[in-house]
Amino acid sequence: MNKRISLLAVASALLAAATAPAAAQSPAWPSKPVKILVGSPPGGPSDITARLFAEQLNKRGGQPVVVENRPGAGNNLAAGVAAKAEADGHTLVLSPDTVLTVNPLVYRNQNFDARNDLLSVSVLTSFTQMLVCNPKVGVKTLGELAAKAKSDRMTYASGGPGVPGHLAAEMFLQASGAKMQHVPYRGPAPATQAVLAGEVDCGFLATPTVIQHVKADKLRALAVSSSTPSPLAPDVPTLAKALNQPELDATFRLVLQAPSGTPPAVVAQIERAAAEIMKDPQVRSRLQASDLVAQGTTSAQAQQVMKTEIARWEPLVKRLDLKAD
Known part of the structure; x- marks a missing residue:
């Protein structure tokens, strides 16, 4: 009986020794703020x-x-x-x-x-990103914007160089052949304010940032950058649909x-x-x-x-x- 207990004790000790390194290698997270x-x-x-x-x-x-x-x-x-x-x-x-x-x-x-x-x-x-313009620009569709940007000097805002809005805008300009000057801001919120104030004509900006202004008719939405419409604005076309280029998806x-x-x-x-x-x-x-x-x-x-x-x-x-x- 004692021998059996002794063997069990040895087995338990060996098992504990085997699992200890694994436990040591799996630190609890989080262990601090x-x-x-x-x-x-x-x-x-x-x-x-x-x-x-x-x-x-x-x-x-x-x-x-x-x-x-x-x-x-x-x-x-x-x-x-x-x-x-x-x-x-x-x-x-x-x-x-x-x-x-x-x-x-x-x-x-x-x-x-x-x-x-x-x-x-x-x-x-x-x-996704939403292309919005100040209503004073006078365009209601992506086609109208592309046509205007080919003849007039126009600007667009983004949340900074290389951010999603910048890339989506450049994808649109490349696909449409239009030209607009990029005006970068430090984030989508100040960029949105610039479009609202008319400092820049348009902006490719995060949908949650601009949707309230679109619904209040302070900004006009022309397109979203994703391959499917936004559930927040199902009537706003995708870039792919508006330009008839199915491969466009940002x-x-x-x-x-x-x-x-x-x-x-x-x-x-x-x-x-x-x-x-x-x-x-x-x-x-x-x-x-x-x-x-x-x-x-x-x-x-x-x-x-x-x-x-x-x-x-x-x-x-x-x-x-x-x-x-």
Whole structure:
């Protein structure tokens, strides 16, 4: 009997020894407060998604999760801070995919390498852009805008060089043969105000930022950049339909990223939380109300999407020779 007990004790000890290293390699997350950086001002798609995600993480208990806006340089400021943070999963950044796909080509003086210093953990949401004009411009359709822009000097606003609105606008101009001067702002909110004030003629801007002004007849919506209409404005045509070019599609993604070198076990925990939160029906409904589509991909899927989008946008950026300091 004693011999049997002794053997059981030895077996238990061996099992504990075998599992201890695995436990040591799987640190609990979060073990301290989590900060999610956002590279644009409050009110845009990144901010809306980040705050809802943080809210849901906070409901799970444990450590507090806060969102910090650090706008500027096409979302590079926030991404750069995250890239240099401790790689433990407690400093994250939510950025449009352009931080990886476009910015490394556009911004010549970055102090970090977005493609190597950041790890894509999950695509949380996807979103589109809406082309709006000040009513005083006097155009009601995309065709009318294209015709006017071929004969008159016209301007368009975006949230900054290389951001989704800038790319969507350049896609439209290339496809239509029109010409408009780009006027970049520090985020979609100030760009929207510029269009409202008539400082610029039009803007390709985030739908949640401009839709209230469209419904109030303060801005005129001409098209959305995605391949399908926006649920917030189903009567506004897509670029593809308005220009009769089915291949046109400028859908963008918001990517949750961590510093490269973050332990795989921590990445797996963040990835799992993202998937669970983005599957929640209430979360999906709230996102849809802001023209955002919940995703919640795995890290591997997110990285593959980024590779695909880099291959898609690099030729356009190089052809247009888009540059910013």
